[in-house]
Structures are given as C-alpha cells and as structure tokens.
Amino acid sequence: MTAAVELKGITKKFGDVTAVDNVDLTIEDGEFFSLLGPSGCGKTTTLRMIAGLEFPTEGSLSIFGEEVGTLAPNKRSVNTVFQNYALFPHLTVLDNVGFGLKMQGVAKKETKERAMEMIELVQLAGLETRKPSQMSGGQQQRVALARALVNQPKVLLLDEPLGALDLKLRQEMQLELKKLQRDVGISFVFVTHDQEEALTMSDRIAVMHEGKLLQVASPEEIYESPANRFVADFIGRTNLLDGTTSDNETVVLSNGTSIRAQNTFPQGTKVSISIRPERTKITQRSESSDPLSSIQGTVETITYLGNARVYGVKFTWLSIEVREENRPGLEVFNVGDDVTVHWEHDAISVVED
Amino acid sequence: MRKRESTEHVVEVATPEFEKTAQKKEARRGLLMALPSYLYLILFFVIPLGIVLIYSFATRNRFGGTDLSGWNLESYERIAEPIVRTILFRSLWLAILTTVICLVIAYPFAYYLSTRKPAIRNVMLVFVMIPFWTNFLVRNYAWRVILGNDGPFTKVTEFFGLGTHELLFSQKAVVLGLVYGYLPFMILPLYAAIERIDGQLLEASRDLYGNGWQSFKNVLLPLSMPGVIAGSILVFVPSLGAYVTPEILGGAKTTLLGSYIVTQFLTARNWPFGAALSFVLMAVMLLMTIIYFRKGGRTL
Amino acid sequence: MSNAVEPRGLSKIGLQINGWLVYLFFYAPIVLLVIFSFSESRNVGKWGGFTLSWYEQFIDSSNARNALENSIKIAIVVTIISVILGTMSALALERFTFKGKRVFDALLYLPIIIPDVTMAVMLLLFFGEFFEILDNLFGIQLRKGFWSISISHIAFNISFVSVVVRARLAGMSTDLEEAAVDLYASRWKAFRHVTFPQILPGIAGGALLAMTLSLDDVVITQFVAGPGWTTLPVYVFGLIRKGVTPLINSISVIMLVSSMLLVGLSLLAERTRRGG
Numbered sequence: 001m002t003a004a005v006e007l008k009g010i011t012k013k014f015g016d017v018t019a020v021d022n023v024d025l026t027i028e029d030g031e032f033f034s035l036l037g038p039s040g041c042g043k044t045t046t047l048r049m050i051a052g053l054e055f056p057t058e059g060s061l062s063i064f065g066e067e068v069g070t071l072a073p074n075k076r077s078v079n080t081v082f083q084n085y086a087l088f089p090h091l092t093v094l095d096n097v098g099f100g101l102k103m104q105g106v107a108k109k110e111t112k113e114r115a116m117e118m119i120e121l122v123q124l125a126g127l128e129t130r131k132p133s134q135m136s137g138g139q140q141q142r143v144a145l146a147r148a149l150v151n152q153p154k155v156l157l158l159d160e161p162l163g164a165l166d167l168k169l170r171q172e173m174q175l176e177l178k179k180l181q182r183d184v185g186i187s188f189v190f191v192t193h194d195q196e197e198a199l200t201m202s203d204r205i206a207v208m209h210e211g212k213l214l215q216v217a218s219p220e221e222i223y224e225s226p227a228n229r230f231v232a233d234f235i236g237r238t239n240l241l242d243g244t245t246s247d248n249e250t251v252v253l254s255n256g257t258s259i260r261a262q263n264t265f266p267q268g269t270k271v272s273i274s275i276r277p278e279r280t281k282i283t284q285r286s287e288s289s290d291p292l293s294s295i296q297g298t299v300e301t302i303t304y305l306g307n308a309r310v311y312g313v314k315f316t317w318l319s320i321e322v323r324e325e326n327r328p329g330l331e332v333f334n335v336g337d338d339v340t341v342h343w344e345h346d347a348i349s350v351v352e353d
Numbered sequence: 354m355r356k357r358e359s360t361e362h363v364v365e366v367a368t369p370e371f372e373k374t375a376q377k378k379e380a381r382r383g384l385l386m387a388l389p390s391y392l393y394l395i396l397f398f399v400i401p402l403g404i405v406l407i408y409s410f411a412t413r414n415r416f417g418g419t420d421l422s423g424w425n426l427e428s429y430e431r432i433a434e435p436i437v438r439t440i441l442f443r444s445l446w447l448a449i450l451t452t453v454i455c456l457v458i459a460y461p462f463a464y465y466l467s468t469r470k471p472a473i474r475n476v477m478l479v480f481v482m483i484p485f486w487t488n489f490l491v492r493n494y495a496w497r498v499i500l501g502n503d504g505p506f507t508k509v510t511e512f513f514g515l516g517t518h519e520l521l522f523s524q525k526a527v528v529l530g531l532v533y534g535y536l537p538f539m540i541l542p543l544y545a546a547i548e549r550i551d552g553q554l555l556e557a558s559r560d561l562y563g564n565g566w567q568s569f570k571n572v573l574l575p576l577s578m579p580g581v582i583a584g585s586i587l588v589f590v591p592s593l594g595a596y597v598t599p600e601i602l603g604g605a606k607t608t609l610l611g612s613y614i615v616t617q618f619l620t621a622r623n624w625p626f627g628a629a630l631s632f633v634l635m636a637v638m639l640l641m642t643i644i645y646f647r648k649g650g651r652t653l
Numbered sequence: 654m655s656n657a658v659e660p661r662g663l664s665k666i667g668l669q670i671n672g673w674l675v676y677l678f679f680y681a682p683i684v685l686l687v688i689f690s691f692s693e694s695r696n697v698g699k700w701g702g703f704t705l706s707w708y709e710q711f712i713d714s715s716n717a718r719n720a721l722e723n724s725i726k727i728a729i730v731v732t733i734i735s736v737i738l739g740t741m742s743a744l745a746l747e748r749f750t751f752k753g754k755r756v757f758d759a760l761l762y763l764p765i766i767i768p769d770v771t772m773a774v775m776l777l778l779f780f781g782e783f784f785e786i787l788d789n790l791f792g793i794q795l796r797k798g799f800w801s802i803s804i805s806h807i808a809f810n811i812s813f814v815s816v817v818v819r820a821r822l823a824g825m826s827t828d829l830e831e832a833a834v835d836l837y838a839s840r841w842k843a844f845r846h847v848t849f850p851q852i853l854p855g856i857a858g859g860a861l862l863a864m865t866l867s868l869d870d871v872v873i874t875q876f877v878a879g880p881g882w883t884t885l886p887v888y889v890f891g892l893i894r895k896g897v898t899p900l901i902n903s904i905s906v907i908m909l910v911s912s913m914l915l916v917g918l919s920l921l922a923e924r925t926r927r928g929g
Contacts, residue, residue, distance in 0.1 A: 056372075071364050072834075074836075080832070100837050151836070386749065387749075397776070401776055401778060480679075486913070490890060490908075491906075492683070501897070551656055553656045618774065628778065
C-alpha cells in the first residue's frame with residue numbers, strides 16, 4: 001500500500017540555520033501520526049513543508065507516491081488546521097468553511113450544501129451565520145477543522161491546534177479528534193510539544209530534536225524503549241542514571257554501583273540507565289534484595305500528589321525517584337528513612353547519550 | 354470535486370537551486386510591486402532635491418535669473434551674515450518655545466487621558482483629532498480673526514481688566530498659532546507612550562514612599578521618554594520650517610525662515626540663496642530624524 | 654494605562670481643568686469663526702447683526718468657485734493615484750524582501766519629514782528645469798497647471814498612504830494568507846478575498862488622509878501652480894495677505910464644514926464596516 005506521505009532526505013536550511021536535518025519519514029494512510037519535540041526542533045517546519053508553505057532545501061517529498069516537494073500549496077490535496085485557527089475574520093462561519101470549495105470553482109449551491117454538512121458534522125449547526133470573533137476558542141477550532149475537511153484532503157495537517165485551549169477542553173478535544181480521524185479515515189499529521197498529548201492520541205510518534213529525527217515508533221515502544229537519552233528524558237518522567245557498560249549484562253554507575261542492564265553496546269560505552277519511577281518499588285532497608293536490581297538509599301524528599309506519592313531517594317550523590325500509588329495499606333515512608341528501591345531488571349532501558 | 358495533482362508537468366525534487374530560484378522569483382515580485390512608487394519618488398523627489406543642491410551652488414545674475422555655470426559657495430556664505438543669522442535664531446527660538454509649551458500642556462492632558470476608561474478615552478481622542486482634520490489654513494485664520502483689532506481676544510482681556518492686547522502680528526501670535534496647529538502632534542505620541550506604562554509601577558513608587566513629584570520624575574517621565582522625544586520632534590520640525598502660520602499671524606515684523614525662503618523665490622529673486630536655505634533646513638530636519646531613530650524611536 | 658491609578662484631590666482637579674482648557678483652546682477659534690461668518694460687520698472680529706451676505710458673495714464669486722472646483726478635481730485624482738501607489742508600496746515592504754528594500758523604505762519616509770517649504774522649492778526648480786529641457790530637446794512647451802500640482806501632491810501623499818496601510822498590514826497575521834493558499838486560492842485570489850478586505854480600513858484611512866492633505870496644501874501648490882490655476886486654500890491665502898475681509902470668513906467656514914463632513918463620513922463608514 002502506498003504511504004500517504006513519504007519524506008526522503010528532507011532538509012530545510014534558513015541561511016546558516018538548519019531547521020530540518022536529513023529527515024526520512026513514512027506516514028501510512030489512515031494513521032494518526034504525531035510530530036513531537038520541544039520548541040525549535042523542526043516539527044512545525046516539517047509540517048509546513050508537507051503543506052507546501054515552505055519548500056525543502058533538499059530532498060524528496062511525495063504524497064501517495066506523487067512527488068510534490070516543489071509544488072505550490074494551492075495545488076496539493078492536503079489541508080492545514082493552523083495553531084491560531086487563522087479563520088477569516090470578515091467572513092461568516094459558512095463562508096469560512098466553504099472558502100476552499102469556492103477557490104476550487106465549486107458551484108455556489110454545492111458549496112453551501114457541503115459546507116453545511118461539515119458544519120453539522122462538527123456540531124456547530126445553527127452558528128453558521130456568526131463571525132469568528134463571536135465564537136469561543138473551542139468553537140473556532142471546530143470551524144477550522146470543518147474548513148479543512150470539507151475539501152476531502154488526502155492528508156490533514158494540524159499545527160498544535162489544541163495549544164490555546166484550557167486543560168479540560170483540550171482533553172475533550174483530544175478524544176474528539178481521535179474519533180474524528182477514525183470516522184474520516186484519512187491520515188492526520190499532528191504537531192505538538194506536549195508528550196502526554198502525543199501518547200494519548202497517536203498511532204505512531206516521531207520524536208524530533210534540533211532538526212533531527214530521533215525515533216519513530218508506537219507510543220508504547222517510545223515509552224518503553226526510548227532510542228536515546230533525549231527521547232527517554234522527553235517522554236514521561238524518568239530517572240536517568242549515568243554510567244558505563246562493563247559487559248552485555250551490566251552497567252556500572254558513576255558512583256560505582258553495578259546494575260544488571262541488558263545492552264548491545266561495546267564495553268566501556270557511556271550510557272544512561274532509564275528507570276521509570278512507577279516501575280520501582282520502595283521497601284524498608286533490607287539486604288535480601290537482588291543487589292544488581294536495587295539500591296540502598298535514604299529518603300530525601302516526599303511529594304504528595306493525591307493519587308500517588310513520589311519519593312526522592314538519595315544514594316551517594318545520585319538520587320532516584322520512586323512513584324507509589326496511594327493505595328490503602330501501603331507502607332508510607334518519611335524523610336530520613338533508610339530504604340531499598342527495587343525494580344525488575346527488564347523494566348529498565350539502556351540508552352546511549 | 355477534488356483538486357487534481359498537477360500532472361501537466363513533472364514536479365521536480367527539491368534542491369538548493371530550486372529554492373534559490375523560488376526566492377528570486379518572490380523578490381522580483383516584490384520589486385515589481387515597489388517599482389512604480391520607487392521610480393515616481395526618484396523622478397519627482399530625489400531628482401528635484403538634487404536640483405536644489407545644484408542651484409544652491411549657482412549664482413544670481415543681474416536680472417534675477419540663475420546662472421548655473423559659475424559654481425560657488427556664495428549662497429552658503431551668505432547664511433553666516435548677521436541678518437540671516439538673526440532670522441535663523443529667531444526661527445529656532447520660536448520652534449523651541451513652541452515645542453516646550455506644547456509639551457507642558459500636552460503631558461498632563463495625555464496622562465489624564467490614559468487614566469480614563471477605554472470608552473471615554475476613545476471619545477476624548479476623537480474630539481482631539483477633529484480640529485486636526487479641519488483645514489490648516491482656516492485654523493490659522495481663525496486666530497487672526499480672534500487676535501485682530503477690536504477682536505474677541507482683546508475684548509476678553511478688557512473684560513477681565515487686563516488691558517487692551519493687540520496680539521496680532523507679533524512673535525507671541527506666531528507661537529500661539531504654532532502651538533494651536535501642532536498640539537495634537539504632541540498629544541498623540543505622548544499618549545501612546547504613557548498608555549503603554551503599567552500603572553502599578555506608579556503605585557509601587559507611592560508604596561515606597563515617593564510623593565507625586567518624585568513618582569513623576571523618577572518613574573513616569575523616564576518611561577514616557579520615547580513619547581516625549583517623538584512628540585517633540587513632530588512639533589519642532591514643522592515649527593522650524595513653518596510658513597503659513599507666520600505669514601498669517603506674524604506680519605512683516607517677524608520674518609521667519611519659512612517666509613524668508615519663499616521671499617527669495619517670489620520677490621527677492623535670489624534662487625540660489627533660497628535653494629541653499631532650503632537645503633540647510635532640510636539637512637537639519639534629517640539630522641533630527643536620524644537622531645530620533647538612533648535613540649530607538651519607533652516608526653511614525 | 655493598565656492598572657491606572659485614579660488621580661486624587663488637587664491633582665485631579667488640576668488635570669480636569671487642564672483637559673477642559675485644552676478642548677476650549679481647540680474649539681473656541683473654530684466656533685467663533687463660524688459665528689462671525691454670519692456677522693454683518695465689515696470688521697471681521699466684530700458682531701454686527703445676522704446676515705448670510707458673505708456666503709452669497711462666495712457663491713457669486715466665480716474666482717472662489719473656480720478655485721474650489723480645481724481643489725476638488727485635483728484632490729480626487731491625487732487620492733486615487735496615491736492610494737494605488739501607496740498600497741502597492743505598503744504591500745512590497747510588508748510582504749516581500751528584495752534588493753534595495755531598505756533604501757526604498759527610507760525613501761518613503763523622506764516626504765513625510767521634509768518641510769513644506771523645501772518641497773515647494775524642490776518642485777518649483779524641478780518643473781522649471783524639466784519644462785526647459787522638454788522645450789530645448791523636443792520643442793514641447795508645457796506649463797504649470799493641473800498636472801504640476803497633482804504630481805506634486807502625489808509625491809508626498811504616496812508616503813502618507815503607505816504608512817497608514819503598512820500599519821494595517823503589519824497588524825494582520827500572515828497566517829490568514831497562508832490559510833487562503835492552503836485552501837486552493839491563487840496569490841491574486843488570496844489577495845482579493847483575504848488580504849484586501851482586511852486592509853480596506855487602512856486604505857480608506859489613507860485615502861482620507863491623502864484627500865485632506867491635498868485639499869489643505871498651500872505652499873507647495875502656490876509654487877507649482879500656473880497662471881489661471883489656483884486651488885481654494887491658495888486663493889484664500891492670497892486674499893488674507895491682501896487684506897482680511899468677511900468673505901474669507903464664509904469661505905473658511907465652508908472649508909471647515911466640508912472637512913468635518915469628510916471626517917464624519919469616514920468615521921461612519923468605519924463604524925458600519927466594523928459592525929457588519
């Protein structure tokens with residue numbers, strides 16, 4: 001099956017600055033695909049190149065097998081939902097939604113019908129004669145969606161569309177967007193800097209940093225098996241303990257502790273061990289635990305989160321975070337307690353710096 | 354109906370050359386858009402300016418015409434003569450006076466304006482702007498009517514026992530006219546600058562035991578300085594080169610730079626000298642504007 | 654001012670008085686002028702009974718009517734051309750980059766800061782030389798008149814219009830134009846359906862400014878006008894210098910009323926556009 005979007009060797013330079021560095025990417029038809037990364041990582045630039053709002057400096061960009069990298073945006077069958085919606089202030093909702101159809105020369109009657117259909121689909125029926133300034137943020141966002149989807153694009157591009165919404169509304173919209181994508185069936189390419197959002201909504205995620213593509217995988221794989229230190233750190237919360245590999249089964253931490261950690265790196269590679277706080281257990285100091293999958297330390301900080309407790313446990317100069325769900329009956333520790341932190345040896349990952 | 358992918362020609366893969374070509378095309382479009390105005394201004398502004406410069410080096414022949422062959426600095430040397438210097442300093446002085454008076458009147462006004470509620474603010478601003486939109490000549494003429502012999506102004510001063518004041522045809526009248534004409538130019542930038550200030554800063558000053566004057570001197574004034582500078586330049590520059598106001602309200606006794614220049618062309622028929630004066634006037638203005646922008650002034 | 658502190662006590666009274674005085678200062682002369690235009694007295698500043706005779710005199714004076722006609726004709730031509738060129742300049746500066754852009758930007762500011770007198774002199778000399786060259790080279794004899802005045806007015810109005818339109822353009826997010834293109838609009842259609850409606854208030858503002866500046870202009874027009882070609886302000890200015898008569902009062906009031914009408918119309922237009 002032909003991929004919906006394929007990027008080969010895509011690079012974008014602005015003067016001396018390389019915004020996107022030699023990116024190879026394949027987005028399958030019908031998948032919810034996220035471009036994730038911190039500000040300035042190149043994700044928005046990549047999206048704009050797919051839309052045609054920027055031309056790549058180098059590389060091939062094709063949509064369903066057809067090369068479009070140097071094609072003007074008004075000739076590509078993709079549409080964009082902009083970060084601030086970019087609704088035309090002087091047009092009504094109906095005219096906004098029908099804009100693309102009008103530009104393509106669709107007859108007035110058909111334009112109106114199809115626009116109304118779309119407006120009903122996003123549950124804004126009855127508001128079509130309003131102007132964007134008379135609508136709430138959430139409503140404006142639906143107009144932007146309708147305006148893009150009414151043109152039946154092959155791929156829908158979304159540039160951090162939920163950023164301007166407050167938390168509750170954003171969470172609602174996340175679910176709605178996911179459902180919408182399933183209903184419509186086309187690929188959604190979604191740009192965000194919020195890793196939780198990406199994990200929630202995506203079929204696959206591409207993590208970018210400083211213009212480079214770091215990892216493309218399903219949310220589970222990215223979370224469980226991050227490709228490198230940046231990805232491990234960026235996604236969710238994790239403990240990163242620096243050390244060196246001593247063989248394929250062991251890593252020696254910077255304070256001399258040996259940890260059982262399976263890896264395929266040559267001996268002596270500088271690595272980090274990534275241990276997710278929720279994969280650890282905290283107990284009273286005991287000597288019977290497996291020394292290669294535990295550490296002995298002292299509780300330094302406690303953060304009460306309502307549904308959980310996070311303990312900061314210090315051992316020599318390193319510290320590790322332990323997240324314990326606040327279940328009744330579970331032993332609670334105090335600052336200064338001597339404890340042991342355990343984990344399953346396959347619950348951790350080893351990443352190169 | 355879906356927009357078809359372009360199949361008329363093969364779409365090429367992106368390369369740096371393509372990017373450069375695309376950028377060049379955009380630049381050409383921009384240049385084309387600017388070209389008509391660009392050419393217009395070069396033809397009807399830059400070239401005339403050049404001609405003035407050329408004329409300023411020319412000589413006045415016996416018949417009042419201009420002899421372009423003998424280049425000299427006579428016209429510029431003439432500027433140093435006492436008569437001319439008097440006129441220059443008088444114009445400079447009146448322009449400075451006008452600017453200061455405008456500043457003193459406009460500052461409290463702009464401050465008060467910025468503390469009003471938005472709805473009232475807009476109404477007040479509109480009423481400041483309305484006189485500005487009316488004909489400049491008429492507004493000067495109105496003062497001529499008021500300040501004239503037996504006019505309303507002197508009637509009022511007589512009524513208050515301040516004696517008869519025939520203000521017309523004096524430097525005072527000219528300053529009055531200039532202030533009247535250019536006060537909005539001081540109010541607007543001042544208001545724009547003061548409006549941007551967070552009132553909490555003044556409250557903080559009060560909280561730290563500053564009295565009203567100290568709050569003004571140490572907080573309000575420095576923060577509003579861009580507006581003060583902008584307004585001052587917007588008033589000073591036209592005041593220095595003013596022609597209509599001095600002509601209508603100043604009379605023969607107070608010759609200012611603007612009228613002096615015009616005389617060179619209409620009656621005295623010394624075009625090179627007039628050209629030199631115009632050029633010097635423009636150079637001074639340009640200098641002030643550059644200083645303004647250097648000091649980080651915003652665009653008009 | 655955000656979080657503004659309401660002035661108290663003495664300073665509040667002082668500020669309020671200053672405010673009212675400023676408005677009095679602004680409007681008293683205008684009001685007085687209107688009153689005196691109806692005064693019977695030959696002395697322009699005295700009241701001598703109500704009359705419309707000065708207005709009749711204006712209507713009868715063919716010179717005055719002629720000057721008015723010229724002013725209006727010139728203003729219309731000047732406004733149309735200045736708006737077109739000024740808008741194009743604004744678009745070029747705000748939406749494109751090209752070689753020589755900075756020079757163009759600076760060049761556009763010059764007519765705004767240059768004093769009237771200098772510009773008048775410039776153009777006087779220019780037309781003088783220009784006509785002489787045309788005569789020597791081609792034997793064409795042109796004279797100062799409608800076009801020398803119009804060309805001169807356009808020369809400074811392009812800058813003013815572009816400043817106003819630029820402000821409007823700068824405040825408009827480029828997102829909108831990108832969205833239009835994303836939705837299959839060609840560059841021209843994007844301009845026509847998205848950019849243009851957004852900058853229309855700016856263009857209208859620029860047009861009003863150009864018209865006002867053209868109708869108001871005295872010095873430059875005086876220098877580049879030819880025999881038989883005079884505009885209303887220049888005509889009035891000439892009258893004033895010859896000697897003040899009440900006729901000038903009435904003409905002044907007419908000019909006043911028409912400028913206020915213009916402003917009022919544009920304010921109305923902006924309000925309907927904003928509400929619509």
